[in-house]
Amino acid sequence: xxxxxxxxxxxxxxxxxxxxxxxxxxxxxxxxxxxxxITLQDMxxxxxxxxxxxxxxxxxNLLPAEGIAILKECCKGEQVYLRIVNAQGxxx
Numbered sequence: 001x002x003x004x005x006x007x008x009x010x011x012x013x014x015x016x017x018x019x020x021x022x023x024x025x026x027x028x029x030x031x032x033x034x035x036x037x038i039t040l041q042d043m044x045x046x047x048x049x050x051x052x053x054x055x056x057x058x059x060x061n062l063l064p065a066e067g068i069a070i071l072k073e074c075c076k077g078e079q080v081y082l083r084i085v086n087a088q089g090x091x092x
Contacts, residue, residue: 016082017043023081024074031070034059 055067
């Protein structure tokens with residue numbers, strides 16, 4: 001039996017945008033100095049872009065290293081959020 005992993009980075013098989021937005025906004029709310037929340041349209045516009053490009057779009061006034069640190073925090077928060085949603089069977 002062959003085993004493998006499929007990475008769906010462009011959302012062809014599953015568009016997780018609507019599930020990811022609340023997770024990122026939760027992280028962003030912890031950074032009150034930013035006063036930043038994103039929409040589904042924002043998230044969809046980030047798809048296919050690299051981290052540094054998303055950082056520039058989301059945080060044009062931050063140093064790149066600061067923005068990337070926050071985005072990495074968003075990505076970690078996304079993983080936790082999706083595990084909880086999956087475990088609880090919460091619909092999107």
